[in-house]
Amino acid sequence: MSEQHVQSVLHSAPGSGAELLEELGMVLYVGAALIFVVVMGLLLHAVFSRRLRASARAWVIGGGIVFPAVTLFVLLTYSLAVGSAVSALNSGTALQLLLNCFGIDSNARIPPPLPGTLRINVVGKQWWWEVRYRAADGELRNVPLANELRIPVDEPVELMVSSGDVIHSFWVPSLAGKVDMIPGRTNRLVVRTSEPGIYRGQCAEYCGGQHALMALYVVAEPRERFYDWLRNQAQPARAPTDPFLRSGYDAFMQGRCPECHTVRGTPAEGTSGPDLTHIGGRHSLAAGVLKNHIGTMAGWIAGSQDVKPGNLMPDSEIHTGSQLRALAAWLESLE
Amino acid sequence: MSVTARIAIGWLYLVLCGCMAPEGYEPHVPEGDPRQGREVLAELECGVCHVIPGVPGARGRVGPALADYKRNVYIAGRYPNDPDILTRFVRDAPSMSPDTAMPAIEMSEAQARDIAAYLYSL
Known part of the structure; x- marks a missing residue:
């Protein structure tokens, strides 16, 4: 079992876009604190100092206009650079130059996906996530899953996020910033990490009564394990062998479950709920x-x-x- | 207050005392740690099916509410409410009650004892 990481922007995964965001955050927190302290110091000096400074005008122009203008300009370009590096949307030459000014090599961090990059479609629904893998490998095309993502480490993975109903937002704080999931639109997000583990994410846009209970796990694994897992996920469910599991299978098929759920390899082909073909293996x-x-x-x-x-x-x-017990046991056996 | 009234109140008090259940046998699990038991109940998310006082979010209605469990006479309507039986039941209900909806939950003997201890502490 891999280590589960804390869901927090202050615990960014190494090699992820979230790391740049955390750095940007630190620059802002520390910078704002320093400026606050200096301004309060000047205020106290102005209140308690008896001497009237001859250079008051210089202070007003320097501290009131030049300093904020320069600071804000630098911060704005820095935050734009981080934003571009994190989303890897663009890497034009001018932007590249700007990124390099701040020591950010956007291509090293998140290269624009090459043909053959692992692509995962994630569709937000009230209140779960439909996941569909589209690996380049023909055999692994179009593997439907739900509520859990697995990604290989040290490899950029392209997420195409959209919505099936209302606006949701895909947010795994340790890996990347938020990206809205908007009906009728597909947004792109590239995630990457060099540390295996389990990262928690959740919907970050209010989407109805159970918005708070719309979360997911992203499991980062070494490449070979990841592809073994994906190959297994592409397989249909195995038929139950033992009579108890068989009775669970029957309970599933005779109930209303197949109206909404798919278990590949069985007559259950509903699509309004999550695919359950390998539900037993989810976290x-x-x-x-x-x-x-x-x-x-x-x-x-x-x-x-x-x-x-x-x-x-x-x-x-x-x-x-x-x-009910047999049904639960059968679903748990679907790994 | 007249003497008659005092006598009447005293008499009523005695009658009401008689209505109260006697302080009788209360089961407890000597080797179980109730505090640990509460953590195990939360960790295993038993609250999906049971209302368990003191366990956050435990408000399920699939199985019986477990408040004041020490005063239950039977476990699952068929076994006397005894610490050893409860310890067995929380781990492996189906082996004792084949029609039950409660699955056998993976946990250690010690965890089961802790859970029983917590339920008797309610």
Whole structure:
């Protein structure tokens, strides 16, 4: 199990765009504090000093006009440079020059994606994330998943984010800045990190009653493990072998579950809810709300409206106790 | 207050005392640590299905509410509410009650004891 990182802009992942944002933040916090201290010092000096300074005019022009103008200009260009480096939207020569002035090599940090870059579509929905991998490899084209992203370390990954209903915002503070998910529009975000681990993210644009419970995990793994995982995710679900799991499978198919959920390799092909083909291998249930084990699975199926009131999944009222357990056990077996 | 009134109040007091349940047997788990138990309940997110006082967010309605659990007479409606039985039940309910909706949850014997201890402390 990889290490889980704190979800915080102050804990940016090494080699990520968030690292530049954290540096920018530090420059602003420390700079603002210094300026505040100096201004307060001058204020106290002006109040308590008896002597009238002959150079008052110079202070007004220097400290009131020249200093703020220069400081703000430098900060503005610096923040624009960071913004461009983080989003890697553009790397024109003039901009490149500007980036180099501040010691930021945008190409080293986040190169513009080459053909063959791993591309992941993420669609925000009330209140979960639909994820679709589009790797260059023919076999791995179009792998649908939900509520969890995995990325290889030391490799830029292109996220194409959009929305299926209202405006959401994709935000994994340790990896990158926020990018809005807007209906009818696709925004692009390139993420990258050199440190394996589990990064938490969440929706950063109010999107309805359960906005606060719309989270996800991004798991960064070494390249080989990542591609093993992706190959496995592309496979359909295996048929249940043991009779107990079989009864769980039957409970799923006889209930209303297939109306909304897909389990690839079975007749369940609903598309309004998350794809469950490999749900047992995810770190969370209900979009980052619950840990994933058989108990939370059963509880979520039977009481989803208690956990996340107003979400589109109705409480299951048709399964007997043992059917519910079998259903949860079967879903947990789908790794 | 007249003497009759005092006698009446005293008599009423005694009658009401008689209505109260006797301080009887209260189960407890000697080796279990209730504080640890509360952490385990939170960690395993048992609150998805149960209302558990003292555990943040534990307001599930899938299973029974667990407030004042020491005063329950039966576990799952079929076993006496005994510390050893409860310790077994929280870990592996289906083996004791095959129709139950509560799955066997992966945890250690010690964690199960801590959970039982916490439930009896409510």
